[in-house]
Amino acid sequence: CSAPRPAQAISGSTVPTDPHWLGPRRDARLSPRTGVVPFMALLLLQRRPVAGRVLLVTGPGCPGHGLCRSNVQEQTRRQVALLNATAQDLFSLYLKCQGEPFSSETDKLCNPGGVFFPAFRVNRTSERKEVMVAMYKLFAFLNASLGNITHDQEELNPTAKELLDRLHNTTKTTRGLISNLTCLLCKNYNVFQVDVSYGESSKGKSAFKKKQQGCQVLRKYVQVIAQAARILLPHLSPP
């Protein structure tokens, strides 16, 4: 991770507020590199946490029916496991790349209590459908948030290649996870619509605030993904 830029928020600079900030995700067809679901991207236009209802199916039958194979469940588990396995490293690398005071004041600056994060109130005994829906909500939020964080880091730490790569990969994984969950919800549980909530946009915030928001989201992500992995394991393990 290259030397981080000085946190402008600390210096007290003003964060520009542009309610029409679109960034690179203006195109409805999401770049594979960003891995952010287009619908979510639209939601990111909002500066506040927003709620929405995602229409999983737009036509008759489940989307990509031929792709919703029996291995999707295992793929979903592997994806969650992969995210869980890489979350801590991602967070550590993020902190490292943000420089001080994030490295030393992590607990204080990155306390996730101050940011929105979707509730993940399922456990091992929850119904599988409920778990799947909760997972969908969680990863829909994460996908959007990771997209924003990635975008912010591309501006703040454009030379932090590894961090950016990890952010990209994580974002892509969440996108793939959403694809698989969509497949599972549609095919197995006939769920065609899910209400989702997205986080607050960092658009217009200071660099410090962007960093802090990213740090808070990622820290929460580390905690939630571990929980999700634990919960999901018995539900998605092969019979």
Place this chain on the structure above:
Amino acid sequence: MFSGWNWVAYGLYLFLNICSLEVSGGLVQSCGHIIPESPVLALGSNFTALCVLNESCLDFGNIYANQIIWKIKNRVVPKEQYHEINRTVSSVTFNDTSSLATPLTCNILADGQIEQNIYGITVTLGLPPEKPRNVSCIVHQVSKLTYPMTCTWNPGRRMFLDTHFRLKYKWPRDNFPDCVPKDVNNSCTITDVQFFVNLEVWVEAANALGKAESDPLVFDPIEIVKPLSPHNLSVNSGILPTVLKLSWENRISAAVMKLKFNIRYRIIGETNWMKVPPEDTASPRTSFSVQGLRPYTEYVFSIRCMKEDGVGYWSDWSEEKTGVTTEDKPSKGPPIWRIIDASRSPASWTVHLMWKALESFEANGVILQYEVTVRAKSSLTSPSEKYNVNTTNLTLKLPNGTYEMTVIAHNRVGASPPSILLIPTSNLKAPVKNIRTLPKDGKLWVGWTAPNSYVLKYVIEWCLLSNSSDCIIEWQNEPGNVQGTYLKGDIKPFKCYLITVYPLYADDQGSGQTVKAYLQQDRPSKGPTVQTKKVGKAEAVLTWNHLTVDEQNGFIRSYTIFYKTVDGNETAVTVDSSKTEYTLSSLTSDTLYTVRMMAYTDEGGRSGPDFTFTTQKFGKGEIEAIVVPVCLVFLLIVLLGVLFCFNKCDLIKKHIWPNVPDPSKSNIAKWSPQVPAKHNFSSKDQMYPKGGFTDVSVAEIEADDKKSFSEQDLKPFDLLKKEKSTSEGHSSGIGGSSCMSFPRQSVSDSDEGETTQNTSSTVQYSTVVLNGYRDQTPVQVFSRSESTQPLLVSEERSEDHAGGSDSTTQKQQYFKQNCGQDETNTDRLCFERAKQITPANEGDLVGFAQLQILGPSSQPLGLGMEKNTQEAALSDVLQTSTEGQSVRHETVEGNPLSVDEMPKSYLLQTVRQGGYTPQ
């Protein structure tokens, strides 16, 4: 993208349009057009084009559709393909577009004759795309987080049109931008893929004639990953000398993919890899301990990985890393052997003990020294001697006996088991049998048949035979249960090796069996130099020396001798290789031959230098065969001659050494006219007690003619007498009357007695002594011969005849020679002898020579002779005598009469008147 032909057609079309405008001068300008405009057609399909004329041209130029002519390039389309739809529209139909070419033009015959172009179009022909087949994808890991996916496919047939291929892929709910191949039409790479999501992939091919899609391929990209190989491989020595521990880093997260591994290793310097059993490395890991390695050996390791469940691809092998196991004590003792000096004395011998350095896998470390123990087996009380050496040989001078040699190798860790060699006094046990060699795979294999007894091990000893160097012995041990092995040394081709196999028993050694062998044979480097040992008339013995072992290059199987004459064909003779000499036979004498010789191995032969020789003109013994018989014949002749001489001694003697009566002892000296003619016949023996005379010359001197014999006439006679008396002093004084009277012989008065003894009979001659004898007053006297030879009847007759006819007394004097008592016809001898005399009496015997000339004309003696012949002869003699010949020697030859018919004697008489008439 337009093809080249399309551009050409398009350019031509524009050119035609321009020309049409210019040439027509506006007459047919824009008078029509073709529908469709520049179509793209599928090869083999049918096609119809319409040429539509403008109405304005109808009125202006009287141009109608029935005047339209369709042309492809410059070729007119057959009218059968035309169809006049109405007066302004003409169509042309092609059932197969393969016959089409560009441009297709619509033309018209203006004024019925002038062809004017109305319009033209380009026609593009091609094929619609085929469905791409054999789509396959692979995800190459290029970094820890980067996984590009490359898909390949078969684009199908050539379509002659600009065809676009696109790799399409999508998730269940998401589509992604197409992957467009760059510069190729059969592969495309998606820069990054996401694992654990089913991906649908297909290939779309599209051109002007249509689209085609491959069958979709659905897979999770994690199933087609070729991961990066593990890196940072390290090799560490373990506690055990047979273990090395490998450690590495995987470049793919275990959360993404669990891996299994392959580990391979080899001893450095070798090429063959060994593999750790795959089941031992089938689980994810980052280290592994390789066991069962050789101590103190450097190994090379490499590792690769793939998805644990075996779905996907193996990574490439990692970079190689080396590691060395720790030392261990030597696993075995060094192989040991000995060379005993050939010049062993009865009391002691010199033993060169030698052993081989242990192989690295046996030494298990660095050998620091060898411990050699020598123990005499015969003397149990004598202590063993120990030597610590750093080399691999030891020379010992030992008393004659049986010894047990022990060699132990030491390294840092410990000592090897002992190697024991028994050196007996003599190798008496059974040797191996049937030792043989066989070149195989570039090595020399030696085989043998084991003896009946149990053999502990074998020692194979060999050396290179060369003229330029000594036979340096190399050797190797083989276990007792084998009956063949490859020689472990630098065995060179074309070199002769002397190989000996010794069986070693538990308590003794067998004698060695030896064989010569070549790893590879070649032609001899030179041929034998042949030369002749002996050359004869029809054969030649050739010799040569065997080629040296350095020149042979193989086993000399045979020699071939080629020989030829200068202009003859070459003849070849094959000779056994053991020979060094050969005899060429049936050669032509006195001929130059060229001979050369080739020596052959199994691989061919080489010729030596030419050698020439010339066969001899005569064979052995031929000269001897000629000379010896000639000599023998000569000797035989000589011998026969000698024998003849001995047998005819008396005869020879008579001729060669005639007994000339000593006149002094002649009775004539006592004889006087008064003495009766037959007086003293009885005293013959007294006078010549030892023999008679062999010949008697009679000189008939006619008293009446005395005067006619002047002194000059008698001079020769006197000269003869004088010469004899003066030169030899022993002349008989008879005046050379005898034809055999050699001067020396005739004067051998001293031998007179002997001679007379050998004479069986003598004839007494009467001699006329003209001069005084021994101081006597020379008076003309008659000396009567005291010859005891009986007078022949004819003599009596002659005498009678002579007495009866005075005319016969007129005979001239002459010598008459009787060469033998009973060889009246062998006058030739006398003649020859007379010839021998001739040189001595050359001057004196001219008349004698004349007689020789006259001889043939003389008549044979006989009855006739008594008549006319004698008269003629006498007349001749007389005629000759007048010329100075007083003495004649008449030879009678060629008498045709038989002996019986011949007169048996001659009449010897004096015809001088008044002279004495012998009886």
